[in-house]
Amino acid sequence: MANKQLTLETFPVTGMSCAACAARVDKTLNRQEGVAHAAVNYAAATATIEYDRSCCTPQSLRQAVQDAGYDLIITHTGHESEEVEETHRRTYRALRFRTTWAVVLSLPVMVTGMFFMHQRWANPLMFLLSTPVVFWLGRGFFINAWKQLKHRSANMDTLVAGSTGIAWLFSVFNMAFPDFWLERGIEPHVYFEAASVIIAFILLGRLLEERAKGRTSNAIRKLMGLQPKTVTLVTGDEQRTVPVEHVSPGDLLLVKPGERIAVDGTVVQGTSYVDESSLSGEPVPVAKGPDAEVYAGTINQKGSFLFRADKVGTDTLLAHIIRMVQDAQGTKAPVQQLVDRIAAVFVPTIMGIAVLAFIAWMILDAENGFTHGLLALVTVLIIACPCALGLATPTAIMVGIGKGAELGILIKDADSLETARKVDTVVLDKTGTVTEGRPVVTHLIWEDPSAPLPGIFLGLESLSEHPLAEAITQHLKGTQPASVEGFESITGQGVKGTVQGRTYYAGNRRLLEEHHIALSPRLEAEAARLAGEAQTVIWLADDSRALALAALADRVKPTSAAAIRNLRQQGIDVWLLTGDNEDTARQIARQAGIDHFRAGVLPQDKARFVKSLQQQGHIVAMAGDGINDSAALAQADLSIAMGSGSDIAMDVANITLMASDLNKIPEALRLSHLTVRTIRQNLFWAFIYNLIGVPVAAGVLYPVWGFLLNPMIGGAAMAFSSVSVVTNSLRLASKKIRLTADKGEETTSGELTTVDEKPAAIEETPITTLNDKQEMKKEMKLTVSGMMCNHCRTRVEKALNMLDGVQASVSLNPPLAVITFTGATSYSLEELQTQVNEVAGEYPLQKA
Structure with a gap:
């Protein structure tokens, strides 16, 4: 299997009504030849299957699921999400109809059974009203129970059908042959109200559950709703509106003010600002001009522009995000594995307990043992619902991962979400992670500010191909460049050229020394200070003296210091790893508030360093953005890729931060803590409910207090348990995850905003x-x-x-x-x- 090409696909599953159903489908799929791994998510009603197409096909997998009594949707029309949504709507409407009529018919049965049970007309009336509730509105329970029986299996429907069917048959017998019991000195009770009200309660619970489960997929629906249905296609001088499915790579598309961008592409003509918050989580619109990349699902602001479609359909970044979120929501946290094993044996165990309770009553209570035993059997079958147990983990995972997607935190799987809360050490790559990943001008110092030097400096650097020249050109953008003649590039030193008959130089200190150019004490002192701060100094000079200097550095991101401070306040150690020299590493670490750093680290050394931390007992998260970080990302317990980084880093990573903002790391850790706490709360209530409810239903309190649980109350409690678990998970969506940075940590220095050179996070106070x-x-x-x-x-x-x-x-x-x-x-x-x-x-x- 290991040498074969595996395909990973997610298919909707229909017909599942409880956690035991999901466990059975899961077991069925994992038994199929060619299936490496299958995970069934009851909350999402999906099966994520990794399989070898040479050994099995979607059709054979569907047949196996159908043989087990369920169905697998395997059609690939491009509209699977709409089909699943429509199926959900039809199911919900049908369930609402059945629930409404079950409640309407059960209410008079319940009132009659409570207040008029001794009237001669009471039993016939309850029989007439309860029969359609049990066998028409509740027919789904019996149909599914029969399917399970044919496959020698059992699920929640088996419990409901068995208990209500027994209660109804027992009541009919007591109504038709009351003398059988009267001759034995026993009052012949009927349980029509119990059978009908139980059906009504369970249908109501499933209706609320279906509604709540639909809400857990809001994140996916919101993401899917980001892509417009139509686009404006430009062909020559003609513009026409076409469906987005008709767009091909290379097509020219026009985006008007306020419109959503339909596919990924590159701007060809025009400028505008684009709101990319739906992908990155950042609210500030991004400027777009020719050659800028635009992404599906983002919103154009006031300008119009023409762009070329590069990636369409399932290849867009938006589609990739949707697949990541869907795959993550369909995965199982480690704790869910235990829950699945429990759910698989839960129903047979409960049926055994119910039968034992009936036998015990028959033996221990000679007078009313049959009646009380039957009541206990029915109530145990009703109250022991495994749905709450099955929903506890997946609903919390779905909401947690969906919440992360809304914040621009893409979590690959549930295991990653659970691991994140255990992290005690975060290792950060420098370039592109802590810093912006490109050199920028931090200082520009002129010997004579009144001289027309900016235009000369810009004219020289705009002709240079050196990466540092681009930073100076960007910094001086808006200045009128001087006309340069006789331009020459001097390898390893800089450039020179003639402006209005005078020679000018732009380059490093060696260039000036080679041409015996004088330095003023002021500029020389500034250069020494900036070089001591690990900044690169570029000089501007004429043929006799230095005129200006520019200091360049890969600047620390404005949010990095606040993010690292938040991590340290959570008790997490932070390390900086870089292949840069030690002076630069020390300076960046000081500005970002990082106590520990390693400089001159090669890619393979990064992975070894992460491993050494793990050997010391630390749970390590590694954040990086480059191909050189891939080995370390793979080694870490939790790997985090910056969204602006390489595709390889993003593929390796467990978590991708779309905004490339380090503040997202403490947010992701907080989301993990809240999600795992919600899972534990759900599991506690699901387990405690069954641990207490089943013995009480069996009648353990009767010898002490004479209390025997009514099946109607059991049905209501069972419905409430499932709804409460899903509702508790949905509370996650309203939790405050986004961190508010302390704005006081940024100060203005010279011509640009920089982080204070000695942030409070590392002051020795x-x-x-x-x-x-x-x-x-x-x-x-x-x-x-x-x-x-x-x-x-x-x-x-x-x-x-x-x-x-x-x-x-x-x-x-x-x-x-x-x-x-x-x-x-x-x-x-x-x-x-x-x-x-x-x-x-x-x-x-x-x-x-």
Whole structure:
């Protein structure tokens, strides 16, 4: 299998009604010859299959799934998403119809059973109303149960059909032959209301579940909705509107103000600004002109431009993002593997418990054992729903990965999302990751500012092919370049040329020394200072003296220092790796607030360094953007690629940051923490529900308190458990993930904005510790978890100070809240936590 070419595809699955169904489809697919791996996602109703086409085909896989009692949609029309969405809408409408009528017919049955059960007309009426509920509106349960029985399997439908069918048959028998029980001194009860209300409750639960599951796919639908249906195709002087499916690479397309761009391409004519926030998460529009790349799904602003289509259909960046999100949402977190194994044996186990409960009642209760045993059997079959268990992990994963996609954080799979929360060390490549990845002019110093030197400098550098010349040309853009004659490139030194009969030079210090050009003490001192800061100095001179110098450096991104500060506040060590020299590495690390760095590191050395950290017991995340980072990315526990980097780095990476903004790394880690916490909450409630509910349904409380759970209450509780798990997962979508950078860390220096040369993150100032002596009679010290920045700190402090009689001071480092109660009233930790949750958000408090 390892040497064969494997195909990875995701197919919609129909007919699944519970987690046991998903487990059965999963098991069926993984048993097929040629299938390397298959993962079925119950929440998304999809199967992601990696298979060898030489051994099996989609048709054979579909046949295997159909034999198991389900179906696999394998058609590839280009409109699969619309077909699946339409199927979902039809299913939802049909379910809504059945649920509405089940509730309408069950209400009078329930009222009659509760208040008029001794009336002569009660039993016939309940029989007439409950029969269509059970066998018409609830027929799907019996049909699916029969399919499962034919395949010697069982699922949630088996439980529902068995319990309601038994309750209905038992009731019919008691209604038709009451003397059978009366002769034995037993009152013949009927359970028509239980059978019909259980069907109504379960249908209502599935309706709410279907509606909630539909919402978990909002991220995909939003992404799919970004591509317009039609485009303006330009052929010669003719413009015509055509469907986007008709566009081919090389076609010329016109984009008007306010329109969405339909395919990836390159601007040929015109200029505008394009809102790329849907892909990168960054709100600031990006300037576009000739030769600039544009992407499908982004929005043109006020200008119009003509662009050439380069990538269409499934080759666009938007389509690639959609596939990544779909594939990630269909993967399973490690914890889900255990859940799948439990779900596979859950239904048979519950059926066994139900039968044992019935037998136990028959043996232990000679008088009412049959009636109570039957009631216990029905209730156990109803209450033990594995749906909550099956939905606990995939719904949280779907919402978490969808939330990441909205923020420009593309997560490859669920395993990566779960690994991210364990990271304790982040290793950063320098060029293009911490820095902007291209040299820019940081200082431009003139010996005589009034002289017409900028035009001369621009004229010389615009003719040079050196990469540093491009940076100077960009910096002086807008200046009128001087006309240069006799231009000459001097290898390894610079360039020279004649302007209005005078020779000028632009290049390094060696160029000036070769031509015996004098340096003023002022310029020489500035050059020494800038060189000491690991900046490259380019000189401008005439044939006798130096006239100006330009300092160039690969500038630290404005957001890097804040991002690294956020990582350190989360207790994460940060390393900088670079192939550059040690002076440059030290300077960049100092500006970004990084304590640890390694310089002169080759690509293979980066991977070895990551491995050495892992051998020390660290969970390592590696962030990079180049091909030279690929080995280290593959070695790391969590690999993060910058969106502006190479395709190879993005293919290797577990997480891709579309905005190439390091602030996305702490955001991704926070998203991981919140998602895993949600999964654990879901699993706790799903497990505790069954651990408590099943014994109570079996009747363990009856000998003590005389309490036997009514099947109707069991049905309601079962429906609520599934809905509560999905609803809890959907809470993730409203969580605050985006971090707010501290704007105070940026200062203006000279002609451009730079990060302060000594940011607060690495200043050697001692941490202030609070005095243990209590000035007031009542004081409480609490540690605060989850604060990422000063904005978080102020939110928590404001929330606490809103309480009457409270004076609170919250610090970020250490994350501590000192609360003084100035009035007669004090508050408990639970009351303080509630106040913070309601006003500021989820910041857990603990006593220090």
